[in-house]
Amino acid sequence: MSRSPGAQAAPTLAQVAKLAGVSVKTASRVFNGERYVAEATTEKVQRAASMLGFRPNRIARELRRGSRSTLIGMVTGDLANPFYARVASVLERELRTAGYQLITATSETDAGAEERLVEEFLERRVAGLVVASSASEHHRYLANSAGVPVIFLDRPKTGVSADMVMLDDRAGARMAVRNVLQAGHRRIAVIGDRGQLATHQERMRGFTEALREGGIADVECYVRDEPHTARTAKNVVAAVMSRGLPPTALLSTGSLITMGAINAFQRLNRSAALIGFDDFELAEVLGISVITHDVSELAREGARLLLSRLADAEQPPQTVVIPCRLIDRGSGRRYELV
Amino acid sequence: MSRSPGAQAAPTLAQVAKLAGVSVKTASRVFNGERYVAEATTEKVQRAASMLGFRPNRIARELRRGSRSTLIGMVTGDLANPFYARVASVLERELRTAGYQLITATSETDAGAEERLVEEFLERRVAGLVVASSASEHHRYLANSAGVPVIFLDRPKTGVSADMVMLDDRAGARMAVRNVLQAGHRRIAVIGDRGQLATHQERMRGFTEALREGGIADVECYVRDEPHTARTAKNVVAAVMSRGLPPTALLSTGSLITMGAINAFQRLNRSAALIGFDDFELAEVLGISVITHDVSELAREGARLLLSRLADAEQPPQTVVIPCRLIDRGSGRRYELV
DNA sequence: CTGAAAGCGCTTACAG
DNA sequence: CTGAAAGCGCTTACAG
Numbered sequence: 036m037s038r039s040p041g042a043q044a045a046p047t048l049a050q051v052a053k054l055a056g057v058s059v060k061t062a063s064r065v066f067n068g069e070r071y072v073a074e075a076t077t078e079k080v081q082r083a084a085s086m087l088g089f090r091p092n093r094i095a096r097e098l099r100r101g102s103r104s105t106l107i108g109m110v111t112g113d114l115a116n117p118f119y120a121r122v123a124s125v126l127e128r129e130l131r132t133a134g135y136q137l138i139t140a141t142s143e144t145d146a147g148a149e150e151r152l153v154e155e156f157l158e159r160r161v162a163g164l165v166v167a168s169s170a171s172e173h174h175r176y177l178a179n180s181a182g183v184p185v186i187f188l189d190r191p192k193t194g195v196s197a198d199m200v201m202l203d204d205r206a207g208a209r210m211a212v213r214n215v216l217q218a219g220h221r222r223i224a225v226i227g228d229r230g231q232l233a234t235h236q237e238r239m240r241g242f243t244e245a246l247r248e249g250g251i252a253d254v255e256c257y258v259r260d261e262p263h264t265a266r267t268a269k270n271v272v273a274a275v276m277s278r279g280l281p282p283t284a285l286l287s288t289g290s291l292i293t294m295g296a297i298n299a300f301q302r303l304n305r306s307a308a309l310i311g312f313d314d315f316e317l318a319e320v321l322g323i324s325v326i327t328h329d330v331s332e333l334a335r336e337g338a339r340l341l342l343s344r345l346a347d348a349e350q351p352p353q354t355v356v357i358p359c360r361l362i363d364r365g366s367g368r369r370y371e372l373v
Numbered sequence: 374m375s376r377s378p379g380a381q382a383a384p385t386l387a388q389v390a391k392l393a394g395v396s397v398k399t400a401s402r403v404f405n406g407e408r409y410v411a412e413a414t415t416e417k418v419q420r421a422a423s424m425l426g427f428r429p430n431r432i433a434r435e436l437r438r439g440s441r442s443t444l445i446g447m448v449t450g451d452l453a454n455p456f457y458a459r460v461a462s463v464l465e466r467e468l469r470t471a472g473y474q475l476i477t478a479t480s481e482t483d484a485g486a487e488e489r490l491v492e493e494f495l496e497r498r499v500a501g502l503v504v505a506s507s508a509s510e511h512h513r514y515l516a517n518s519a520g521v522p523v524i525f526l527d528r529p530k531t532g533v534s535a536d537m538v539m540l541d542d543r544a545g546a547r548m549a550v551r552n553v554l555q556a557g558h559r560r561i562a563v564i565g566d567r568g569q570l571a572t573h574q575e576r577m578r579g580f581t582e583a584l585r586e587g588g589i590a591d592v593e594c595y596v597r598d599e600p601h602t603a604r605t606a607k608n609v610v611a612a613v614m615s616r617g618l619p620p621t622a623l624l625s626t627g628s629l630i631t632m633g634a635i636n637a638f639q640r641l642n643r644s645a646a647l648i649g650f651d652d653f654e655l656a657e658v659l660g661i662s663v664i665t666h667d668v669s670e671l672a673r674e675g676a677r678l679l680l681s682r683l684a685d686a687e688q689p690p691q692t693v694v695i696p697c698r699l700i701d702r703g704s705g706r707r708y709e710l711v
Numbered sequence: 712c713t714g715a716a717a718g719c720g721c722t723t724a725c726a727g
Numbered sequence: 728c729t730g731a732a733a734g735c736g737c738t739t740a741c742a743g
Contacts, residue, residue: 045498045519047735047736047737048736048737049736049737057713057714058713058714058715059714059715059736059737059738060713060714060715060738060739061712061713061714063737063738064712064713067738070712071712071713072712072713073712073713076712076713088519090492090495090496090519091496091736091737092436092496092498092735092736092737093496093497093498093737094432094435094436094442094497094498094735094736094737095436095719095735095736095737095738096736096737096738097432097719097737098430098432098433098436098719098720098721098735098736098737098738099718099719099736099737099738099739100719100737100738100739101719104432106476113462114458114461114462114465115455115458115459115461115462115463116458117453117455117458120452120453120454120455120458120461121453123452123453123458123477124451124452124453124479125453127452127477127478127479128479131478136476136478136493136497137476137477138444138474138475138476138477139461139465139475139476139477140465140469140474141462141465141466154428155474157428158428158429158430158431159431159432159474160383160430160431160432181383181426181428290654294654294655294658297655297658298657298658301658315654315655316628316632316653316654316655317632317635317653317654317655317659319636320632320635320636320639321655383720385719385720385721386720386721387720387721395729395730396729396730396731397720397721397722397730397731398722398723398729398730398731399728399729399730401721401722402728402729405722408728409728409729410728410729411728411729414728414729429720429721430719430720430721431721432719432720432721433719433720433721433722433735434720434721434722435721435735436719436720436721436722436735436736436737437720437721437722437723437734437735438721438722438723438735439735712743713742713743714741714742714743715741715742715743716739716740716741716742717738717739717740717741718737718738718739718740719736719737719738719739720735721734721735722733722734722735723732723733723734723735724732724733724734725730725731725732725733726729726730726731726732727728727729727730727731
C-alpha cells in the first residue's frame, strides 16, 4: 500500500492566487463568475490556474456553503432491473440539468441494509433522496431525514403524507380484465409474483376485483400468487393449464411471468389468451397484449416533485399518478396462441 | 424559494461534545472507533448524540482527511441500456463492500458532454473513475485525471497503457462463424450496428476475418453495417433476405439486430440460420443461438482492478480479457426457422 | 474592483 | 485516557 505518488497534493486556490499575484478572495471570484473583477485580473488568474492544473475543490466549497451537497441519493431495489435502470437514467439526466448529481445504492443486496444506505447518504449531506425500492417501512426515513426531502417512487400509500409518484396499477388491471371478458373468456387465471411486493400486489388486487365486478363467480379458483423466478413462473403456468378444467385466459402481473407463460404454452403445445403487465422486447413480434406505463414519465415527475420540494419545503405533499395503457396486440382475444 | 425550515442547521460534533461535557476531540474519537476512550465517556457521548440526532458530516471529514472522497465516478453510455445497468449494479455492490460509493453519469445525453462530466467528478475529488462508454478519446482523461485512477471497461486498445477489462469479441465471432460453417452454410450475411462503435466494430471484424479464414470468398457481398434502431434493423434484414441469391445464414453484432431479424423473418415468412451477439429474454424460447459474455465478471474484474490500483498506484497497468461462449440453441444449423 | 479575517465541521499532530 | 490548537480549501461577511 504505497501512498499514491500520482495523487500528489492538488493545487489549491491559494497557490493560484499567489501565482497570479492576487488575494484568495479575488481568485475565488473568478471561478464563481462573480461580477466586479477586472478583465486583466480574470485573465491573470485563469492563466495561473491552467499552469497549475487547478480544479476547484467541491468538497471544500460545499462545506463552507452550508454543508449540503448537490448530490441526490437514490435507493433502488436493484439497478440491474430494467425498470429501476430506466428510472435512474432519466432521473440522472433531469437532475443534472438542475445542477444535481445522482448517487445510487441498491438495497436488495442484503435485506435491511436499506436503512444503512440511507444513513450513509444523509451523512454525505445529500440534498434529497429518491426511494424506489420494495422495502416496506419507508415512512421511517421521513422522520429521520432531518429535513432532507424524500420522494417515493411507485410505493403504495402508507397513510404517511409524502411526495410520491405512483403507477395506476389498479386501472391497468381493469383494462386487462375488460379485454378478456369482452372476448368471452370466463375461466381466467391470475398469476402474480408475491416476491415483488407492492406493485405486484396492487396488480393482483386490481385483477381479482375487476373480475368480481365483471361477474366472475369463482375468481379465487384460478389465482396463483407466489415468489417467482423464470423457471417457477413457467411451472406454475404449466400446472394451472394442466388442470381438469383449464383456464382459457391468463392474466400476469409482470413480464417475467408473461414470458414464463409463453414458455409453458410452448412446452405443453397448448395455449390460452394472455395479457400481462409490462411490455417487453419481442412482445410485438409474438403478438402479446400488455399493460404498460410510461417509466420515463414516472421518473420525470419524480424529478419534478423533488426539485419543487427543494425550492419550497413548505408546500403540501403531492401525489402524482401515472396512468397506464393497454397495448392491444390481440392475445387477449385468442383461444389459441403459440 | 423559501429557505427550507426543515433543513435546519444539523447538530455538530461540537454541540454533542458540549452536551456530553467532553472535548470535541474526545467526541470525535467515539465516532471513529478510536481506542483509549473510557467506557463511561463513550456512553455519555453516544447519549448526547442520539438526543441531538447527530450525524457525522462526511463532507467535513473528507475535507480534513485529505480532500479525497470515497466516491467512485462511473461514466456510462446510457444507464438504461441493460448492459451498462448490469455493470453499474455489480460495480456498486463490489465497491460498497470496500467502503466506496458509486456515482453515475450518462454521457450520451449530449455528445461531447463526457469531458464535462469527468471534470465534475474530479472536482468532487472522486477516488477513482470507471469509464464504460463509447466516446472515442478516452485516453485524454488519463493525462488530466491528476493521479486519480481510471479503469476502462469494454474499450478497444488505444495504444495508451491503462487498466482495462475487455470482452473477447473476436473469439466470440469466430465461434459463431464456425457454427454456421459446420452446418454447411456458405452464403452468410453479416449485419452490424455501426452506431454502437467499439464493441460492434470488433465483432464485425471478427466475423469477416473468420469467414475469410473459413474459405468464404465473397464475404463483403453480404455485409451490412450501419447505425440501427429496431425498425431499421428489421428493414435491413428484410432487404438482404429479398435479394436474388439470399443468404442462408445471418450473423448479428447485437441483440437488437437479432430481434430485428426474427421480426423480418416473420414478415417475410422466410428464414435463415441465425446467430447473434448478446443473449436476450426469449432467445431460449425461440431457440436462437447466441454469443454471450459474463457481464458480472466484467464488472467484478473492473472493481478488482480499481481497488488494486487504489491500493498501489505504482503497479503496471493490467488488461483483463473476459472470454465469451456460444449458447447453442440450434439456430445456426437450421435452414428454416420461424 | 479588491482584500484581510473568520469560519464551515471535522481530523491531525502534539502534549499531557 | 483526554484536550487545546491548528488547519483541510474554500466562501461569507465586511471593509475599503
